[in-house]
Amino acid sequence: MHLAHHVLPTQPLSARMTNALALVALADSVKPFLKLESCVKRMFRSFLPKFGLVWLSTILLLAACSSSQSPTSNLPTVSSTTASSPNPDSAYTFGMLLVGPNNDFGWSQAHYEGAKYAEAKVPGTKFIFVDKVNPADRPGIKVEQIVDDLVNKGAKFIISNSDDFKDGTREAAKAHPDVLFLHVSGDDQLTAKAPKNLGNVMGKMEYGKMIAGCAAALQTKTGKVAYLGPLINDETRRLVNAAFLGANYCWQNLRADKPSEKLDFSVTWIGFWFNIPGTTLDPTVVANEFINAGHDVIISGVDTTEALVEANKATKAGKEIFAIPYDFKDACKQAPAVCLGVPYFNWGPYYVKTLTALKAGSWKPSWEWLAPDWKNLNDLDTTAVGFLPGPALAAENKAKLDEFIAKLAGKDFDLFVGPLNFQDGTVYLKAGEKADEKKIWYMSQLLEGIKGKSK
Amino acid sequence: MQKMRFSSLAVQNFLLTTAGTLFFTTLILLISGISPLAVYQLLFFGAFSSPSKIADLLMLAAPLLLCAAGLTLTFAAGLYNLGIEGQLTLGAIFAMLPLRLWPDLPPPLLWVLAFLAGALGGSLWAASTASLKIYAQVNEIFAGLGMNFLAMGIALYLVFGPWQRIGTASMSGTEPLPNELWLPTLPNLRLAPLAPLLALSALGIVWFLLAHTKWGISVRATGLNPIAAENLGVPTNLRLFETLFGCGILAGIAGAIQILGVFHGLIPNVSSGIGLLALLIVLLVQAQPTWLLPIVLLFASFAIGSVQLPLALNVDSNISGVLQGSLVLFALMARGIQERRQKKH
Numbered sequence: 001m002h003l004a005h006h007v008l009p010t011q012p013l014s015a016r017m018t019n020a021l022a023l024v025a026l027a028d029s030v031k032p033f034l035k036l037e038s039c040v041k042r043m044f045r046s047f048l049p050k051f052g053l054v055w056l057s058t059i060l061l062l063a064a065c066s067s068s069q070s071p072t073s074n075l076p077t078v079s080s081t082t083a084s085s086p087n088p089d090s091a092y093t094f095g096m097l098l099v100g101p102n103n104d105f106g107w108s109q110a111h112y113e114g115a116k117y118a119e120a121k122v123p124g125t126k127f128i129f130v131d132k133v134n135p136a137d138r139p140g141i142k143v144e145q146i147v148d149d150l151v152n153k154g155a156k157f158i159i160s161n162s163d164d165f166k167d168g169t170r171e172a173a174k175a176h177p178d179v180l181f182l183h184v185s186g187d188d189q190l191t192a193k194a195p196k197n198l199g200n201v202m203g204k205m206e207y208g209k210m211i212a213g214c215a216a217a218l219q220t221k222t223g224k225v226a227y228l229g230p231l232i233n234d235e236t237r238r239l240v241n242a243a244f245l246g247a248n249y250c251w252q253n254l255r256a257d258k259p260s261e262k263l264d265f266s267v268t269w270i271g272f273w274f275n276i277p278g279t280t281l282d283p284t285v286v287a288n289e290f291i292n293a294g295h296d297v298i299i300s301g302v303d304t305t306e307a308l309v310e311a312n313k314a315t316k317a318g319k320e321i322f323a324i325p326y327d328f329k330d331a332c333k334q335a336p337a338v339c340l341g342v343p344y345f346n347w348g349p350y351y352v353k354t355l356t357a358l359k360a361g362s363w364k365p366s367w368e369w370l371a372p373d374w375k376n377l378n379d380l381d382t383t384a385v386g387f388l389p390g391p392a393l394a395a396e397n398k399a400k401l402d403e404f405i406a407k408l409a410g411k412d413f414d415l416f417v418g419p420l421n422f423q424d425g426t427v428y429l430k431a432g433e434k435a436d437e438k439k440i441w442y443m444s445q446l447l448e449g450i451k452g453k454s455k
Numbered sequence: 456m457q458k459m460r461f462s463s464l465a466v467q468n469f470l471l472t473t474a475g476t477l478f479f480t481t482l483i484l485l486i487s488g489i490s491p492l493a494v495y496q497l498l499f500f501g502a503f504s505s506p507s508k509i510a511d512l513l514m515l516a517a518p519l520l521l522c523a524a525g526l527t528l529t530f531a532a533g534l535y536n537l538g539i540e541g542q543l544t545l546g547a548i549f550a551m552l553p554l555r556l557w558p559d560l561p562p563p564l565l566w567v568l569a570f571l572a573g574a575l576g577g578s579l580w581a582a583s584t585a586s587l588k589i590y591a592q593v594n595e596i597f598a599g600l601g602m603n604f605l606a607m608g609i610a611l612y613l614v615f616g617p618w619q620r621i622g623t624a625s626m627s628g629t630e631p632l633p634n635e636l637w638l639p640t641l642p643n644l645r646l647a648p649l650a651p652l653l654a655l656s657a658l659g660i661v662w663f664l665l666a667h668t669k670w671g672i673s674v675r676a677t678g679l680n681p682i683a684a685e686n687l688g689v690p691t692n693l694r695l696f697e698t699l700f701g702c703g704i705l706a707g708i709a710g711a712i713q714i715l716g717v718f719h720g721l722i723p724n725v726s727s728g729i730g731l732l733a734l735l736i737v738l739l740v741q742a743q744p745t746w747l748l749p750i751v752l753l754f755a756s757f758a759i760g761s762v763q764l765p766l767a768l769n770v771d772s773n774i775s776g777v778l779q780g781s782l783v784l785f786a787l788m789a790r791g792i793q794e795r796r797q798k799k800h
Contacts, residue, residue: 130765135626138772140515140727141762142718144645148507149766164627167719175643231625271615272626279611279626279723444622455622 091126095155098131099162106303106327111161114347122355136276143168173198189367199365203385208343210246211387216297217247218397226295229269238443245415267452273303299324311338332390339390374409421448475785501760510646516755517650518709522733524661525702530742532698533678538599539730541606542577542703546710547725549576577707585699628722638716647716662744
């Protein structure tokens with residue numbers, strides 16, 4: 001019992017709690033305040049001089065950071081601007097979840113700008129969004145929670161922009177049967193998992209990637225093209241295969257030097273759509289590994305622009321490295337000197353069409369796969385997928401690329417035609433067989449000739 | 456007399472902490488050009504604005520309370536169990552095992568197995584830390600951090616490797632569990648009542664053990680002065696092991712809740728920082744079990760309230776982290792100041 005006497009607090013815990021509560025109930029309220037005064041004085045005398053400086057400098061530093069960063073700030077720039085509608089309350093509100101920041105020069109920015117375009121084009125609509133919806137930026141927060149908030153803000157139509165949101169969007173759609181949902185890049189409509197209020201859409205980016213692959217094959221000097229892959233799934237395998245087919249075609253048929261050796265085409269997957277330190281491979285590191293291994297063109301499949309940035313650094317350091325970013329039409333602007341061009345999504349026209357149909361009450365959820373406008377790939381009012389050639393693409397290669405694009409636009413030309421084998425030697429397409437949409441959408445392996453993992 | 460002294464000190468502490476926190480957070484908000492009142496309104500009341508928010512609050516508070524209750528044990532024994540994140544993660548991984556091995560068993564049996572497996576995983580992980588501490592003299596802070604990295608590595612390996620979705624390698628996580636394996640929820644809410652019930656019982660057990668058993672006394676003796684306790688015949692190493700083991704059990708159960716009730720599958724970041732947040736809470740309340748519940752609810756409400764910040768005010772949700780962190784800092788400072796004053800007197 002000697003022991004207990006020494007170590008136990010003099011009061012049981014519950015009594016202590018009651019005491020504290022009773023205090024808050026102002027039992028003896030004057031005295032503590034007097035004491036507090038002396039305590040604060042003491043703080044100013046002894047404490048602040050020592051630690052105050054540290055705090056103050058921290059705060060100033062934070063302020064400096066936040067003000068100098070503001071144009072490309074990491075804070076999500078979330079807006080709820082009203083379009084030209086005179087009465088914002090009657091506006092048709094649509095919401096969007098973005099997996100990355102809305103200024104990522106990639107996938108998320110393309111969606112963001114598409115939505116802004118639609119908000120401006122369709123009168124009486126109002127756009128609200130939350131960006132950086134991913135487990136690194138918002139740990140523990142689920143798609144369903146953000147959808148709740150968007151619905152609370154009045155959203156009647158919600159676009160979720162990542163394959164990562166597939167399960168969450170489905171659950172949210174079940175929880176909000178009165179709200180319509182559009183999951184970009186998903187296939188719940190095809191797998192019959194979609195509730196009645198959920199549709200899917202995607203752009204036929206395989207064409208953009210074929211053109212990207214062609215540009216890479218035309219420009220490479222080492223004959224080694226690299227693909228910076230995100231995570232592995234049907235969509236990303238499809239896009240790598242498309243880039244490979246485009247590259248191989250142009251390597252064999254459009255190069256003036258008629259190379260006899262095979263094109264080296266390698267892919268490394270980082271594990272997600274963008275860098276998450278400690279979880280994914282670092283795309284900056286992977287890009288440099290490509291460069292050190294002799295690849296002189298990097299095609300990016302991730303949402304962000306590390307491939308372009310690193311190619312630019314290497315070029316400035318005396319090498320000649322090119323890159324092809326992805327997703328967003330202005331992506332080349334980060335390093336035009338090494339940019340061969342960018343295959344991009346242009347969601348604006350589709351969102352205009354959808355919002356118009358929604359306002360008229362005629363939108364039906366379905367699975368849509370949007371083709372480019374072959375009359376003019378870069379007509380931002382019509383095309384869903386485009387390719388903007390970059391300043392670094394040599395003039396003679398640009399001419400050949402245009403030739404290739406013209407071929408793609410023609411009715412009789414296709415690259416998803418057999419004989420094509422998968423990496424493990426099994427047949428993907430028999431000789432002369434043309435792949436239908438489902439065979440292109442559900443791509444179970446990389447094609448024979450590509451170096452890299454299929455799953 | 457002594458009672459009065461304690462009371463005024465507590466009020467001072469409380470006022471100083473609150474004032475300091477609000478002052479600091481407000482300053483940061485003002486510098487960023489954000490209206491502090493609007494932010495505080497969401498942070499303090501946002502979590503109570505709708506039934507679904509309250510449900511989310513409770514589903515966050517449940518694993519948080521489990522971890523905080525576990526950490527109360529280890530803090531009482533004088534241990535800084537930074538390995539709690541890894542213990543939670545391992546609990547989550549282990550909870551997946553029965554669900555993947557025997558998916559055809561009746562769901563209630565699977566839930567029991569998953570909770571048991573989770574407790575086993577968490578406690579095994581904690582036991583490794585304890586063994587490193589006791590037999591290899593590795594400080595539990597460093598051992599725990601190492602084990603955290605290892606746990607994260609295992610989760611990543613499983614998600615990208617053997618447990619990946621068919622044909623997919625993505626950190627999105629494993630294929631979601633079939634709906635019938637999700638912990639049953641209240642209609643139209645994401646609230647599985649079993650989770651907060653488990654957490655409350657854990658808190659009750661920890662409080663009883665520490666406050667009302669001889670074992671609890673010897674644990675606290677170990678924490679206050681291990682050498683003296685050893686001399687008085689307390690098996691201090693055993694107590695260290697037992698408290699870490701107990702904390703691991705509770706963290707593992709929290710991990711199982713994350714699997715069965717929250718994410719419905721394994722994701723790499725399954726802990727979502729809950730263990731670290733629990734550490735902050737236990738630091739704030741100085742490991743007094745009686746204060747755990749209100750502070751856990753408070754911190755969870757900040758976190759849930761902050762979800763709306765980007766949408767409503769164009770403010771990053773991380774501001775709730777600033778608030779939570781400065782609360783703890785100022786509480787520690789207030790205590791430090793008082794201790795200095797007491798020494799002078």
